[in-house]
Amino acid sequence: MDEKKLIRFQQQQIKALQYEKAAAMDALDLARELGTISALSPQQSSLEKLLQDICDRAQRMIPFQSCAVYLVDNDTQDFVRASSCPETASAKLEEEIDLLIADQSFAYALQSDGPVFFLGSAGDSHILLHALLTPFRVRGMFAGIMQQSKEEILDTTLKLFSVFMLAAVNALENYENHEIMRNHSLELKRMVQQRTQDLVDAYDRLDITLNAMQAGVMVVEAENYRIVDVNPKALEMMGREWEEVIGTECFDVICTACKGSCPIVDNGLQESNEEHVIERKDGTHIPIQKTVSRVMIDGKLHMVENFIDIREQKKLADLKEHVDRIMRHDLKVPLNGIIGLPDLLLNDDEVNLTESQREVLEYIKISGYKLLNMINLSLDLYKMETGSYEYNPAVADVYSIVRSVVKDLSELVRYKKLVIREQFEGKDVGGDFSFDIRCDEFLTYSLLSNIMKNAVEASPEDEDIIFDVRVIDGNVAIQIHNKGAIPESIRDTFFEKYVTAEKSDGTGLGTYSAKLIAETMGGNISFESSSEKGTSIMINLPGMDD
Template identity: 35%
Template sequence: PAAPALLPESNVIGLDAPIGERVKKSTVLIVDDIPTNIEVLAGVLKDEYAIKVAISGKKALEIADAFHIDLILLDIMMPVMDGFETCRQLKANPKTAHIPIIFLSARDGTEDVVAGLRLGAVDYVSKPADPTILKARLSAHLLLATAMQDVKRQNELLIENARLREDVERMTRHDLKSPIAVALHGSQALLCSPLTPNQREQAHMIETAAENALEMINRTLDVYKMEQGSYQPALQVFDLSEMLAKVCQQVRLAFDSSDVTVSFEAPQDVTCLGEPLLCYSLFNNVLKNAIEASPPGGRVTVNIAPGYGNLHVMIDNAGEVPPAARERFFEKYAPSDKIGGNGLGTYSIRLMAEVQGGSVGMDTGHGRTRLTITLPCP
């Protein structure tokens, strides 16, 4: 009889029919060179599964290649092409390699069982098969095979969705470049006109912020390279204190409506060995996270401390990291209470520090949180 019509597969596993219902719609191929044996097995299984039959290994290969088969009951002792050779060819064909095979044979020696399992069979049933045991084994292997197909399909969908997300992110980055470029050109035009000193300073700050924003958009493309270990930083000696002062000033302007204060007393001549724009992105992310995590009226402080062949930048803010997020704070997609967070902020901070030969650390408790970024110095 023809197999019952199946509903179209959903793109979400949870929207499929229950796995038990789908298993009942499975098609079982019975392969035996003795018609009487086929009749007995078909009589046992026909009320629960759609049945197809083959009286030779060659015919079994043709049917399995042409139709959707969920499980094969395969006799070992057959003329011309025995069950072992049939199984070998089924597993060699990409279209049929996934089909679970249960061997049937009056021979139940250890060597036959081991040989069948080594060829890829999932089970071995001795003839004459007890109907209750046969049904139980078929049900178990069909449930397992269906679950594995669900996992495989879900993995394929996840890969497809990841590629789609990357495409959307690339398009978003491209679309963001246009308005930022307008702000950059506008600030440059203002700088060419008569301005008061204060206005010139503000226009220059807009120009710098727009340039850095464009660079940061391009930097997001580098995160993938950092994950793969293929990113090569252009290290150079630069004034870290001066760069941190600019970051703090621009962050203050970005959070002008916030009542959180940012404190940084820039020391003189603090040089660092790193990539300036990468460090700009790193500390910009850290300070924004610290401000967003601070309670109203809070204070974020930035300090620099020397080390042995390196230096430490410490960013302190009021508030504690939730206990559930502490252990995985710098991991990808770590849990967070931040609204709209994607779990990539602290992860990218760690990548940016490590790719420059540095490291990051977090300490939280007693109402405070401290992030320490360690970077090499010349």
């Protein structure tokens, strides 16, 4: 292989790794969102919305001409299309599914725990089927007509798509459990609030309902916080007998609050929906999702506590972290090999390289190191979110950092005919100007890279982008201005996670990570935007003396 082919091969390898890393991180985030307990919250408005979310997020992992979720009808055991995207293209997909059912291909796909591909009836596209399975039953099937050939999809993407489908089926299970709990809770409220002369029959009906529920239910008298009733499922989860629980205070059994700080009785909430941990009698712990509601029984205020075991959801979260660690390791091993190869060529006296070839090899090496740092940064961002990141600032030239960012964006800058103007205290400075700040150099690079990339993409052509640094009250104030305006629809949520607009390839993580990094470095970030003046992003960081 000659030198030029080798260089092109290295560039292709880096691009492939960058694409694979981005696809992996996107897929893991999608799996995490659907695999958490969020699907149990009252904010999840409907099953239709959850199914639409599954289709939309699947589209972000693998492009489909059309896709749909088929659910098993509990009465007929038939597969019924519950959601499709887009709705206008559902007829073609429905025809393909009917053919797959007729030739037993659909039944074959139900036996697999991964994606299965079939050639469409016209022979010009592939159909992907992925069964939605739990350990106990078949929930349904995801189906989609692909935009690309199956050979173009990375094996890693297919594996992560299966992780995502596992998250999706768990989200469906969570939603169904929540609906069961909510419906039972409403029924319980109606029953206990209906004062009738036949109070004994009312209590009998209540006992039947409580005993039949697959969620733990506990009734607590608000006046003295004592447990007055509990169903068998709750006793099973706590590992206790009925006599051990009745008459004890809820704080000793299930509640994490203390007397005087009960969310329902003392803080006046009508309902509480939170995650807790039960300590069983044998000392083991079970994570639960608990909902507490206020009800009146015999003229007295009571609290009805409904809770379910969420150990499976926790296992799914652990699976996500495990896959995350594997991905980081699997990306680093080949990347380290790619990073080392340019050095072999540069240091080999027998290889006669031109100056331009040396520059290309240096750029490949630098890009490889940047990608390696980005992989490490994904773990650092997780630590920042959880508050476990240890920030160790040093001294670095902020103008040198931003010039490195601009170099990475040079192709897009040239294409849009933009001019990057460097300023200090509002006045233009030359390309050799420097100004040291107290920061973490790589975090600052990532922060400025996210903001500068947005500015370059949003700016109209043939305009200036201004990078200005000022010292205000001893602090460092960085301002990045472009003539584009932030869409009004996302201005209120601009720095929130997964917020993006008018960008087909946007993840909505750039401004979120920029805010996270700025706050980790002891600063803050804000913006001003209008169609008349454009957009200014303001980053305030501590000064050298802080």
